Amino acid sequence: MDNDRIENNPSYKKFKKDLEGAEAIHNLAKFLSFFGLKNKELNEAFSTLPGMKKQLELLSKSPDKFNDHYAQRGWIAHESMNSDLMLTSIELADKGLIDVAEQELINYYSSDKIQWLIHQLKGVEAFSNRYNFFLLAYEDTLAERYHAVVPVLLMMIDGAVNDIDKGKGFFADKTNLTAWDSIAAHSSGLTALKEVFSDGRHKTTKEEITLPYRHGILHGRDLGYANKTVTAKCWAALFAIKDWAYAVKQGKKIPPLPEPELSFTESLSQLKNSLTDYAESKKRNDLVGKKVEAWKARQLNVGSDILEKGLSTDYKDFTPEQEAIRFAEYWTKGNFGAISKQVHQFSKTPVNEKIEAGKTRKIFEGKKLLDYKIVKVVDCSPAITEVTLATTIEHDNKQHNKEITLRFIYDGPKGEILIFGDTGGQWRFIENFFHQIQYIY
Known part of the structure; x- marks a missing residue:
């Protein structure tokens, strides 16, 4: 793996092999058509091949290109990274504008755009146990309290990796941060990032730094750490580690047994289905x-x-406003299970409804909703709307007036994103406001 490239990951190689096989079969099909043997459905499916090849070329080579440009600067490609941001960063770096690109990365990873990535942290127990610290760090980031954010994130990263890797933190020499068929956990990813962050810092300096040197910061030697750049790189590293944690959770620390070879007929059938699925997906995307x-x-x-x-x-x-009122009704009735089902789940991993209801109960219990009304509705995008409720909450015989903004995403029956106006979906909110409820005193 050390001398390999991400573009040679098994999933990319398999897809490439399948496309090469499809091209061979397509050529055979064209040859047979001269003899009157034609299959309209198969030809339509094959027509998507050029687009699929171009997309694979772009997807498979981008992580390596990104790491080549940015790993030594403290950024690595990872599965949940915004693909447009990655491609733009590569394009700018190729044009000699890497400093401009890095500023874009810094701005992205220190803004409210990381909110959905923070929510994904709940999908791994080691991170969900520390979720409140991440929410506080997020608030401090938006408020530009960088002196508070950086140490917290470095500590939480070390602790979470300790829990996942059984006693070895992120910065420990023997920690294995690789995983099979992974982008973040490729040897050019987190392993390289750890080396950059673990640089020895042997004297106290007030000079502003641009990398989150763990030893210098947590041992009080690098006093110039409290800035936007170091904060953004800590967040980006955290999300890459989360992607490694998902790979570990899926059992990818050990490569699986080789798949059995398919017969020609089986390969043809599989390719036909894949190409047909791709064509149908493209039609759906065009409609959206x-x-x-x-x-x-x-x-x-x-x-x-x-x-x-x-x-x-x-x-x-x-409509999202109907769902916001439902949320208030559920809260008034103490129906915490129903509230937990309103939460948007970024991860496709099935959740335990009883556990999620219990977590919600813990946050809302003892906080009685006395009154509520809608004060603002803002459509942010075709699938996202924010509804602000003015609430009166009673806790410990005290009344608190709070405005709560529910950021809704429109989900389809199969977890797909729908567009406002579509029917049959479910508006679900990001529970980024739960801590405001939990910490009412």
Whole structure:
């Protein structure tokens, strides 16, 4: 693995091999068509081959290119990284504008755009145990309290890796941060990043640093650590480690047994199905694209366009404002299981509904919702809307007036993202406001 490239990961190699096989079969099919042997469905499926080849070329080579440019600067490619951000960073670096690109990375990983990545941390126990610290670090990041963010993230990274790797932290020499068929956990990824972050720091300096040197920061030697750049790199490293943790959770520390060789007929059938699926997926994406182009944000006045307060049945079906009122109704009734089902799950891993309901109960129990009303609705994108509720909450015989903003994402029945106006979906909120409820005193 040490001398390998990410583009040679098994998943990429298999896809490449399948495409090469498909091309060979396509050539055979074209040859046979001269003799009157034609298959319209198969030819339509084969028509997607050039697009698939181009997409594979882009996807498979991008992580290596990104790491080549940025690993020594403290950034690595990882599975949950925004692909547009990665591609833009590579393009700018290729044009000699790597400093401009790095500023884009810094801005991204120190903004509210990382909110959904933070939510994904709940999918691994080692991170969910520390989730409150991540929420506090996120608040401190947006408030530019970088002196508080960096030490917390470095400590939580070390502790979480300790839990996952059974007693060896992220910065320990013997910690194995590789995994089979992974981007973040490739030897050019986290292993290289650890070496950069573990640089020895042997004297006290006030000079501003641009890398999160663990030893210098946590031992009080690098006094110039409290800046946006170091903070962003800590967050990016955390999300890459999360992707490694998912790979470990899926049993990828040990490569699987080789798959059995398929017969020619089986290969043809598998390729045909794959190509047909790709063609259907492209049609769906094109349809969604047209809907996105036609979408316009609603300009809603609360009190005239929509009710400030009412029963959820008074609101239009399949709207985020209806779901916001449902949330308030569930809270009023103490139905914490129903609230937990309203939470958007970024991970596709099935959740334990009883455990999630218990977590929600722990946060909301003892906080009685006395009153609520909608004060603002903002359509942020075709699938995302923010609904702000003004609430009155009673806790320990004291009343607290709080505004809570629920950021909704429109989910389809199979977990796909729907567009506003589609029916049959479920508006689910990101529970980034739960800590505001939990820490009411």
